[in-house]
Amino acid sequence: MADTTVKIDPAVRDRLMVLAREHGMTMRDYLAELVGATPTLEERRKRYEETKAYCETHFGVTLTDEDHDRVEKVWRELEAGEPVDSL
Structure with missing residues (x-):
């Protein structure tokens, strides 16, 4: 899988990291789960x-x-x- 860089505010990045850790996940896996669970x-x-x-x-x-x-x-x-x- 190819990586992509997404530019976000540092506060958002830090919050994503905290949330990912609380769920025992990497930020990559947490974002993938979050996006997959959010319907269009x-x-x-x-x-x-x-x-x-x-x-x-x-x-x-x-x-x-x-x-x-x-x-x-x-x-x-x-x-x-x-x-x-x-x-």
């Missing part, structure tokens, strides 16, 4: 469509675009530490 936008869209189809097939639940938008809003509020209305 297209992978998330596909997972959403598959989950939506599963819910419709197995639970008789039809999710609308408005339902999706509401859930996205709730997630943003939760991540921001804001109060959230019930779904």
Whole structure:
């Protein structure tokens, strides 16, 4: 496997090293695992469509675009530490 150099801020590099060590890994292996576990936008869209189809097939639940938008809003509020209305 060919190596590639990636330029990052020294603070980010140091944090990556700490995280890798805490997981008993090299930075290379830790980054590979992190990147491999992080889905792309297209992978998330596909997972959403598959989950939506599963819910419709197995639970008789039809999710609308408005339902999706509401859930996205709730997630943003939760991540921001804001109060959230019930779904």
